[in-house]
Amino acid sequence: MQERPLPRPGSPELSILPSEAHKLLYRYLYDRRDNPPTMREIRAFVAERLGEAPSQTDRRVRDLRDHFDVRTVLFGGEHRYKLMGWSQTKKDGSRRALSQRTRAQVLSPQRCAQCGHSPLGHGVVLVVDHKVPREWGGTDDIDNLQPLCEECNAGKKAFYATYDKYGDAIQAAAMHPEPHGRIGELLKAFRGDWVPSDLIGVVASMQQYQEDWQKRLRELRLLGWTISSRRSKDPGTGRVHAWYRVEIWKQWPPGSIRAEVARLDPSNKRKNRD
Ligand SMILES: [Zn+2]
Structure with missing residues (x-):
C-alpha cells in the first residue's frame, strides 16, 4: 500500500482536526516521533499550554486516532504514544x-x-x-x-x-512479539486486578494463534512469576469463568523468552538426559 506522508504541523491538511488544541497536540506528537511521550508527559504539556483537565487530553488523543495511527508502544517499561502515520482502519472518521x-x-x-x-x-x-x-x-x-x-x-x-479503561494497555500488551510477553504484559497492565481468561486468550493469540495459551501462562511461573487464579459461575448463563491475577512479576530475560522457558523447564532437562 502506498504510504501517504504525515502532514507537517501547521499544514492546511490538518484542517481535518476539530480544534487548535488538537493541532497543538498533533505538533507535540509529531515532534516527538523518535522519542514518544508517555500519557503523563502529554498531559503535562497540554496542561501547561492550555490549562486543561487530564480527561480532556485523553479524549483529544482518541480524536486524533480518528485520522491518525497513534500507537501505544511499550518502551523503557512505560506506555508511550507514537504517531505512526495516517490511520489505516478509518477514513473520514468512519470505519472502513x-x-x-x-x-x-x-x-x-x-x-x-x-x-x-x-x-x-x-x-x-x-x-x-x-x-x-x-x-x-x-x-x-x-x-x-x-x-x-x-x-x-x-x-x-x-x-x-468494563475493560475499556485498559484499552491502551491491552493494545500495548498485544504488540509484544512473544506469547509469554503478551500474556505477562496484559497481567501487569491490570496492576493486580483479576484478568478474565477470555481476554488473555484473545490477547495471547494476537500476531499468531495460540492453541494452548494456558500452558504459556503456566510457563511464566518457571520465570519466577507468581500468578493466582479463581473460578466463578455466571448465575445467568451457568458458564464458568476463570480469572488470573499477577502477584509477583519478573523482568523479561534479555533474549528470547521461549528459549529461556525451555532452558528452565525441568521436563526438558529430563529429555536431554535420556
Ligand atoms: Zn451465540
Whole structure:
C-alpha cells in the first residue's frame, strides 16, 4: 500500500482536526516521533499550554486516532504514544466496512462460535464479531473475525466494555512479539486486578494463534512469576469463568523468552538426559 506522508504541523491538511488544541497536540506528537511521550508527559504539556483537565487530553488523543495511527508502544517499561502515520482502519472518521466476501466467509459456518446456535435450528441472527475489538488494535484479518449470534455479541460487548479503561494497555500488551510477553504484559497492565481468561486468550493469540495459551501462562511461573487464579459461575448463563491475577512479576530475560522457558523447564532437562 502506498504510504501517504504525515502532514507537517501547521499544514492546511490538518484542517481535518476539530480544534487548535488538537493541532497543538498533533505538533507535540509529531515532534516527538523518535522519542514518544508517555500519557503523563502529554498531559503535562497540554496542561501547561492550555490549562486543561487530564480527561480532556485523553479524549483529544482518541480524536486524533480518528485520522491518525497513534500507537501505544511499550518502551523503557512505560506506555508511550507514537504517531505512526495516517490511520489505516478509518477514513473520514468512519470505519472502513468489511467486504461482502469477507463477511460471507466469516459467516459461512452458519453457527455462533460461542453458543453454537444456528439461524436455521434456533432462529438466531449471526453477525461478524472482532475477537480483539478494533478499539484495542484488533484488525480486520480473517483470523480476528468470528460469527456470533446477536445475543452472544451483545453479551461480549457489555463484558468487554468494563475493560475499556485498559484499552491502551491491552493494545500495548498485544504488540509484544512473544506469547509469554503478551500474556505477562496484559497481567501487569491490570496492576493486580483479576484478568478474565477470555481476554488473555484473545490477547495471547494476537500476531499468531495460540492453541494452548494456558500452558504459556503456566510457563511464566518457571520465570519466577507468581500468578493466582479463581473460578466463578455466571448465575445467568451457568458458564464458568476463570480469572488470573499477577502477584509477583519478573523482568523479561534479555533474549528470547521461549528459549529461556525451555532452558528452565525441568521436563526438558529430563529429555536431554535420556
Ligand atoms: Zn451465540
